[in-house]
Amino acid sequence: MVKAKHCILSFTMLLLILLSTSFTSGTYESKNSNLDYTNEDFFLKEKQISYLENKKENTTCIEEKCSTPLVSLLERKNNSSNNYVCVYIYFKQSVDIKTIESHITNVTNRDEKNNLIVGWVNLDHMRKLASMDTVCAIRKVIPPEVKTGSITTRGDNIHNTDRVREMYNQYGSGIKIGVISDSVDGLNESKNSKNLPDDVVVLSESSGRGEGTAILEIIHDMVPEAELYFHGAGNNILDFNSAVDTLVNSGCRIIVDDIGWKREPYFEHGVVASHVANVVENNEILYVTAAGNDGKKHYQGMYQGNAFNFHNKSLKMKILPNESIDIVLQWNDRFGSSSNDYDLYLFKTDNRDILDRSIDTQNGNDDPLEYINYTNPTESEIEAEISIRNYNAEASKRILELFIYTDDKKPRSHSRILPNNIVTSDSIYGHPAIRDVVTVGAISIDSDIEPFSSQGPVTHYHPDYEMISKPDVVGVNGINVSGAGGFSKKFYGTSASAPHVAAVAALLWSSFPSMKAQDIREAIYYSAVDMGAENYDYTYGYGRVDALKAYNYLISINNSSVQKKTYDNDTEYKTFEKQETSNKSSMKSPADTQSGQSESQNHSPEEVETPGFEAIYLTASLLIAIYYAKKC
Secondary structure (H helix, E strand, O other): OHHHHHHHHHHHHHHHHHHHHHOOOOEEEOOOOOOEEEHHHHHHHHHHHHHHHHHHHOOOHHHHHEOHHHHHHHHHOOOOOOOEEEEEEEEOOOOOHHHHHOOOOEEEEEEHHHOEEEEEEEHHHHHHHHOOOOEEEEEEOOOOEEOOOOOOOOHHHHOOHHHHHHHHOOOOOOOEEEEEEOOOOOHHHHHHOOOOOOOOEEEEOOOOOOHHHHHHHHHHHHOOOOEEEEEEOOOOHHHHHHHHHHHHHOOOOEEEEOEEOOOOOOOOOOHHHHHHHHHHHHOOOEEEEEOOOOOOOEEEEEOOEOOOOEEOOOEEEEEOOOOEEEEEEEEOOOOOOEOOOEEEEEEEOOOOOEEEEEOOOOOOOEOOEEEEEEEOOOOOOEEEEEEEEEHHHOOOOOEEEEEEEEOOOOOOOOOEEOOOOOOOOOOOOOHHHOOOOEEEEEEOOOOOEOOOOOOOOEEEOOOOOEEEOOOOEEEEOOEEOOOHHHOOOEEOOHHHHHHHHHHHHHHHHHHOOOOOHHHHHHHHHHHOEOOOOOOOEOOOEOOEOOHHHHHHHHHHHHHOOOOOOOOOOOOOOHHHOOOOOHHHHHHOOHHHHHHOOOHHHOOOHHHOOOOOHHHHHHHHHHHHHHHHHHHO
């Protein structure tokens, strides 16, 4: 009897020791994380957040329709004349938009197909506009991200367009190339230095840093007889869609852009991607776009909460004085129908003060989106961290995806994102995710992948689960341009890579004008110099574009009496196939890794739940305790 009591006491004490180790009041360490947090850190956060969540609990229906940045503007509103803000207004289907527009000072764009109006609204009229039953949501317009990172680009030699001109006397005549970028500042300066011809057609300008001029210079170096067109990207997504249409209507057979829209959906096609896909499908054009420079600005993973309802991964950064950052969080609910409410917070690392937050409500008819724009107002560097909170612990587990953008208004921003928990894979979204768009990653002049270059695959959940193989190819960056208009003479980023590929496409299509856009696209993929993993991979795509190999390939199939094969149906033409094979497990997206399912099974990964660290630890603790109890 004494031995039995001693065994029970030993069992109980051992179990308590093991459990206390799991829930210690000391350090909380995230699984697979380099970041350590104490419970004191979380209590400091909780103290501040409770006030904001109480406020959110009492949000009016009018405020629910307005994004957090707009609500903040309304709270700070003064009586000055500068109380106008440019917004997206989402309205219900089949309504008379004239009533809505009567509250808008200046309507700049409308898209009734997507139930969207863009316009300038006086803050005094915002609440009345939001109170209308026909209005679903109002969001502040965010400008686009430009994907930057007597001169001739070295890409002319690296991509072998110089050899095609030399060997075949082809210079790109007879083809129009349209460029969409921020602006053509310094255009006249570039013309005067003979880096651009006098007949560049500017259909519309935008404000910016002259990146469009640098892109045009790259293309002109490689295909000097091609006709060059430029259209500014505009300040909102409908401006951009209009730019695409205008270039197509102007006869441009090749369009290249370096623009990203930060709040377009990550897990489905949005307004821009749907429009570009429709244009490509219904017009004989070849569309080239930059993959993005987001490889080191991205996180993605399944929500794993702790006792304080925070996601157990956080991202840190250092923000310099007067510099801004944009933070965008999304999760894999469908836009317009999310009922899982996650909130986004930016904390000061040293004292856990809230620097900014985004606490929009998701209650069934909302976008799975939170957005922060923060500017460091001090004279000192701020170290900050991002935290994601499950509001009231009621949101179902979802895959979280987050991007951080440093100040793109400054060519040499020195604010830094720390590498903890950065996920490079699956960092391509928006219209670069369209299958029939040529999406271009960035390599150095030594053909090494640039660490910042966005990588695939692209994981979509709506309307169905789909894994899309991106990027398609890579192009060189870090090349020389004239620096006209004050733009840097070294041009970095996928913004520089994409025009090299567009120029190769122009050289090929002008040489074989009877071919289809798909033929040119396939020739570029088939002839690319394989890099990285064998055949296609999610870092380099098919590889580095080679104009000479592509040209010789087109010669061979044009002179052949055998019908040309395509990669859509011919199983023998395996070079064209984009295969998501098991040997690329290291490149899989976090979503794919979570589910362990192949794409063909069409299984949605968020349905599979994995045990958290605490559950595994407790299970092990109990087993050890039982083992020792039995030994008694």
